[in-house]
Amino acid sequence: MRPPMLTARALTKHFGTAPALDGVDFAVGPGESVAVTGPSGSGKSTLLHCLAGIMRPDSGEVRLFDERIDTLSERQRSHLRRTRFAFLFQFGQLLPELPADENVALPLMLGGTPRKTALEPARAELRRLGLEGKEGRRPGELSGGEAQRVALARALVVRPAVVFADEPTGALDRATGDQVMGVLLDTVRELDAALVVVTHDPRIAARCTRTIELRDGRVPRGDGRLSGTPRTGDGAGSGSDGFGDEPVAVGLRAGSARQDAIGLPVRSGEGASGSGSVGPVSPGAQGGSVTSPVAFAAGSVPAGPVGRGSDAFMQGPGADASGMGRNGDAVSGAPKSGGAVRGPATAGPDFGPESVVEVWR
Ligand SMILES: Nc1ncnc2c1ncn2[C@@H]1O[C@H](COP(=O)(O)OP(=O)(O)OP(=O)(O)O)[C@@H](O)[C@H]1O
Numbered sequence: 001m002r003p004p005m006l007t008a009r010a011l012t013k014h015f016g017t018a019p020a021l022d023g024v025d026f027a028v029g030p031g032e033s034v035a036v037t038g039p040s041g042s043g044k045s046t047l048l049h050c051l052a053g054i055m056r057p058d059s060g061e062v063r064l065f066d067e068r069i070d071t072l073s074e075r076q077r078s079h080l081r082r083t084r085f086a087f088l089f090q091f092g093q094l095l096p097e098l099p100a101d102e103n104v105a106l107p108l109m110l111g112g113t114p115r116k117t118a119l120e121p122a123r124a125e126l127r128r129l130g131l132e133g134k135e136g137r138r139p140g141e142l143s144g145g146e147a148q149r150v151a152l153a154r155a156l157v158v159r160p161a162v163v164f165a166d167e168p169t170g171a172l173d174r175a176t177g178d179q180v181m182g183v184l185l186d187t188v189r190e191l192d193a194a195l196v197v198v199t200h201d202p203r204i205a206a207r208c209t210r211t212i213e214l215r216d217g218r219v220p221r222g223d224g225r226l227s228g229t230p231r232t233g234d235g236a237g238s239g240s241d242g243f244g245d246e247p248v249a250v251g252l253r254a255g256s257a258r259q260d261a262i263g264l265p266v267r268s269g270e271g272a273s274g275s276g277s278v279g280p281v282s283p284g285a286q287g288g289s290v291t292s293p294v295a296f297a298a299g300s301v302p303a304g305p306v307g308r309g310s311d312a313f314m315q316g317p318g319a320d321a322s323g324m325g326r327n328g329d330a331v332s333g334a335p336k337s338g339g340a341v342r343g344p345a346t347a348g349p350d351f352g353p354e355s356v357v358e359v360w361r
Pocket residue numbers: 015016018019020038039040041042043044045046047253270271272273303304305306307308309
């Protein structure tokens with residue numbers, strides 16, 4: 001039996017008096033894909049945030065392999081998210097001002113890889129996902145399916161241990177969604193990574209190795225332990241060894257889309273509904289600097305009010321204050337195709353040098 005990669009034990013999280021998570025255990029192993037389902041408000045997002053190191057649980061623990069991650073500092077968790085985790089949302093994760101290859105290379109550049117070096121694996125990943133020839137296109141010049149494959153390439157380029165996906169095909173037509181999901185499942189297996197996918201689509205759940213249903217922060221059966229149902233779909237097989245009978249919980253959703261997607265730090269105001277402003281990004285400037293799209297800004301934790309779906313993740317800076325704005329992110333700047341990408345100087349106290357990134361061409 002292979003040891004699980006990501007585990008959680010007895011997670012609880014309260015917002016006020018009501019428990020959003022009420023004693024949740026979780027385990028997901030290499031090559032395994034777990035669908036997390038459940039009604040609105042059942043705790044899926046909260047669980048995701050705790051598993052992904054975005055939010056600290058009130059009690060319980062989360063481990064990646066043997067390492068306890070819920071007790072890491074904000075900066076350590078940010079680094080972890082950027083290097084070991086990947087996030088895929090329904091939409092809103094690509095930076096509209098950057099071409100596809102730079103969007104994909106971004107996590108590597110944020111990790112310190114020079115742009116030219118980072119573009120090589122980024123372009124290779126795009127080719128692998130059937131996007132050869134589209135490297136120079138910006139998100140607005142791509143179809144929905146293509147854009148989602150770019151987002152997938154960006155998620156995978158860091159070779160993550162765990163991919164968190166929140167309704168990753170929710171904005172796509174059925175055929176395109178099936179294709180994207182197939183690529184996602186295949187890649188997770190190839191990488192021997194783990195996939196946690198929140199979905200309301202039973203077809204997607206059926207393709208995962210197992211499905212978890214949350215209700216009121218718990219799994220209906222069992223004393224707060226989430227039990228997975230092994231599947232025989234696409235995701236079955238490679239990851240099912242050793243986990244079929246174990247309690248499993250999974251969560252998901254993504255908080256503040258883009259900064260989470262590339263593992264930027266989030267403030268400790270977990271779950272705050274965020275009141276920051278999202279300023280419009282003035283389009284058109286060439287060769288100037290981008291003062292940070294949210295992705296670089298790293299605002300407070302996503303999320304908000306639970307119950308909000310992936311539609312909270314907006315397409316672009318300033319797209320809709322109801323999305324990014326509630327994360328407390330300030331967005332300003334100008335698109336470019338050259339120049340600097342610079343993070344904000346306004347980050348909270350937990351932001352150090354890694355929240356300020358400059359990528360010079
Ligand atoms: N920041 C917050 N402040 C107050 N309550 C919160 C906050 N975040 C979550 N909650 C509450 O915690 C519970 C679980 O929310 P969560 O977002 O995890 O559910 P969900 O299953 O993801 O819902 P949905 O499918 O609608 O997105 C809900 O009752 C929600 O109202």
